Amino acid sequence: MRFVIRRLLLFIAALFGISVVVFAALRILPGDVASIMAGINAPASRVAQLREQLGLNRPLIAQYFDWMGALITGDFGTSILTGRSVTALIGTRASITFPLIILGLLIAMAIGLPLGCAAVLARSPRVRAAFHVLAIIGGSVPALWGGLLLILLFGKGVGLIGVLPSQGFPLDGWGKPGSAVLSLILPALTVGIIVGASLMRYTRAALGDLAGSGYIDMARSCGMTRTQAVLYVGLRLAMPQLVSVIGLTFASMITGVMVIENLFALPGIGNGLVIDVGNRDLIAVQSELFLLAAFFLGVGLVVDVLHRMLDPRLKSVSAVMEVDA
Amino acid sequence: MSGNSNNHRGTADRLAFASAALRSMWRRAEGKFALIVLALWLAIALVSLIWTPQSLWATDGYHVWAAPSAAHWLGTDGTGADVFSWLMAGSRTNLLIVLLTVIVSAVWGLLLIAAMVTRNSALANTSVVVIDALISIPTVLIALILAVPLGASVAVIVIACGFGYGLNLARVARPAALLASRSAYVESALANGASGWQVLVSHIIPNIVPVLAVQLSLSAGTAVLAESGLTYLGIGVPSGVPSWGHSLATSVKLINVFPLTVLWPGLMVTVVVVALNVFGDVLRDAIDPVANPALRQTVVAAEKEDER
């Protein structure tokens, strides 16, 4: 319990730190933000109006507290360029990104976990070497290139077996679920294969360490075969580690799929953020960056706490661990 | 006790250690592959400084998006510039990015390690939890925050990657560093009036060099991947500067002209990243005295010392 409270306090402190960093990063833009945003040929009156609208003529401290105050009440501001509220903007984008990464993670788990187990269970050195090569190559492919290769194979128009759409998301969003899902298959497959390779490596490493341990020998000496011992005892003991990895992987996929969203022209969270940064949409970028960072910190917190709950050793010795840590 | 520890080995010993490690890496097929690829990378980067098949700036408005030909092995881009030459020249930018990233993350990581193993327990505990919290923020997000004030620039990649990988490095190297910092020879060095920094440089760092070396070579691979992603997104290497990310982004547009050109830049990046990862793997075995008997003569005494 003490651990949870300490971790929570740290979470709040980190949120504050991140908010200051994000705020500062956006204020030290070289030149005048308002004139950059308004464009090169904008009349002076438009620049002045923008400056007023953004509150840029107020002291920095006041600007920061305006922003924070609004954030706490759940008001994330309004995008200057589109006039839409940032909340609505993120909502629309999330309705694409989350299905994409959930699908991607499912594919990754379907690939990575069984292959990781198989790599540990394999008895033949050749098969083990083949798994090793597979994992290394899978983890070395640039996401962009992986996506391109899949488009070359399956993409409508250019692919060898051109059956799947590779560009864009239906304009009416999830209005037509069929075509929406179809447009997510290739991108999800791309991210699934790449993330699957890394999950495979984690699974193999975690299980492989355990496979040589006394726990597995003990289980086998009680009458389990090696396969049973690795799958029942090994997987259970590796669970805390694997849950952490899968949780953190899931979170990092939100921004990790940025390149893939861009390549497949999906207007998701990452892609939208890149566009907003390019447009210098100050309020939107500021709130989006903060929310994402807060989300990642939150996931880190949840994963740390879960990790302890899954491992009875850590639960009771957490006090000792903290002193040691 | 401290007379025979790692840090007191002379330069000659260090060279012997390095060459023994390199030789045992070379003996393995995958080690050979990694060393050859990395050597080729270095060679191509150097050659591209003085020669490329076509000038990078030779644009040709009549032959934009051209299919591969004898003059343009991989075709031309939207300005009619030679794709192959740009890919070749990209090697040097990526080499620079990787080296800078490795240096930044090593320095940052070591600072964090120093904070984590310090005798000041408040600082040590705080730094451990802060690292645990910050490590969950992805590199891309850091890059985006930096890109707002800095725009597309090599600095964005280097700082963002260096920051993230440094955190990782600190976390991975912490157990070894802690072990070294609590060892008998550090105790005696401190008792003899050595300062914290002296202890870090001459006792702790030498003991975590294996972990550092492996982790940094893995980071180097990740940095190459990060460059291609960030540059494609427009927040990495600025346009007009050759890089593999730039070539990959160009190849995306070439997909409708001549799909097979898409293969080469990506293949090149993949092969280099595989080589860096394999290098890390092989290096781990090569500098581990338990797995590599060739090293035992040089390190066994020092290692025994470490265990105490």
Place this chain on the structure above:
Amino acid sequence: MSVTVEGLSVVIADKPIVSGIDLNIADGERVGLIGSSGSGKSMISKAMLGLLPLNASVSGSVALGETQVIGAPERELAALRGSYVGTVFQNPAASLNPVMTVAQQIGLPLKLHYDLTTTERAERVAAMLGKVGLAEETANKYPHELSGGQQQRVGIATALITSPRFIIADEPTTALDSITQRQIVDLLTALVDDAGASMLFITHDFSVLARATTRCYVLESGRIVDSGATAEVLADPKTSESKRLVSAARILTLHSADLRNIKEDSHE
């Protein structure tokens, strides 16, 4: 169960670990295997159980009763382990499953080999806890909540729950302090004798060896260098290797015996 090992060799990564071991254990006999660390003792026990790492290559013959272990399929060996052969490991903290309660751990061999109801299993586990001198409420504890000695009692209970005919004890006392060591050795030998099982007791400690076994083999660099009745080997080692080992051990043993006396004095 009688055990016969003939010409057993184990090679790991081109390095010979065990070379041409011959050894036999009669039905109901307690036999020791002693050697310094790195002499290959543990690899012999692993080879006898079919638990060698994947990169080990093994040759020779290990007959546990009627069954030939070397080359046997894993399924067949698994059927043997935990039913006819019980194993006590060196370090219970690193072998007892940390996420299983004591009752689950001790009941595991029963669960894997016998078709019992949950109540029947609980009864047998409770009876076994009594035999190894653990309180009833220990059943619902996790290994990390127990002391080293208690953990090793759980290890012994797990090894003996199915009344196996052969016990391999691989340095079962090494991780313990000297008083607990003696208690554990006495407990183990008493239980093994009661059951009429045979035992291979592996150790590097001559005082423990003398207490636990009647006959022993001395192992040095993967070869058997001496063998005979334990008392005789200790009193009069035949070969130069075993002489060296015994005299070295005698110094250590005397030293630890002194310490033990001091400790016991202070306890009383």
